Amino acid sequence: MEETEVANIKQRELDERYMAMARVWAENSYCVRRKVGALIVKDKMIISDGYNGTPSGFENVCEWEHDGRTKPYVLHAEANAITKVAKSQSSSLGATLYITASPCIECAKLIIQAGIIRVVYADKYHAMEGVELLKRACIDVVELKTNDELEVLKRLVNRLEE
Numbered sequence: 001m002e003e004t005e006v007a008n009i010k011q012r013e014l015d016e017r018y019m020a021m022a023r024v025w026a027e028n029s030y031c032v033r034r035k036v037g038a039l040i041v042k043d044k045m046i047i048s049d050g051y052n053g054t055p056s057g058f059e060n061v062c063e064w065e066h067d068g069r070t071k072p073y074v075l076h077a078e079a080n081a082i083t084k085v086a087k088s089q090s091s092s093l094g095a096t097l098y099i100t101a102s103p104c105i106e107c108a109k110l111i112i113q114a115g116i117i118r119v120v121y122a123d124k125y126h127a128m129e130g131v132e133l134l135k136r137a138c139i140d141v142v143e144l145k146t147n148d149e150l151e152v153l154k155r156l157v158n159r160l161e162e
């Protein structure tokens with residue numbers, strides 16, 4: 001097997017692990033309609049995380065009581081993760097973003113401006129215009145499908161490491 005192929009399989013394994021962590025993180029969301037988690041990884045370190053929710057200091061309720069609709073000031077998971085970096089000493093320049101759902105166009109704009117170079121998402125959610133925008137900005141976009149194929153890849157990695 002070629003070296004690049006081995007590297008690809010290992011990257012896939014790593015992506016799967018971070019995505020699993022993003023899924024766990026999504027469980028922190030108090031939103032009822034949908035829970036989304038995001039992680040920002042740079043140089044194999046998690047530099048930020050986020051889940052969908054209201055801004056700091058607001059009530060921990062995402063939906064209006066009267067009709068169950070999401071409040072307009074709820075931030076998406078990736079927006080929370082990116083703005084958390086803005087408050088920190090870290091920089092998202094050159095980082096990878098893991099999100100459990102594909103980004104909307106508003107978050108795609110933030111991702112581009114934050115200097116993120118790679119986006120890995122799991123579930124197709126919003127209209128694909130966010131993903132299309134990322135691709136136009138030459139960001140490496142990966143849809144991570146959890147299927148049997150992945151199990152095959154994992155077994156290959158195990159065999160290679162033996």
Ligand SMILES: [Zn+2]
Binds near residue numbers: 076105108
């Ligand atoms: Zn969004």
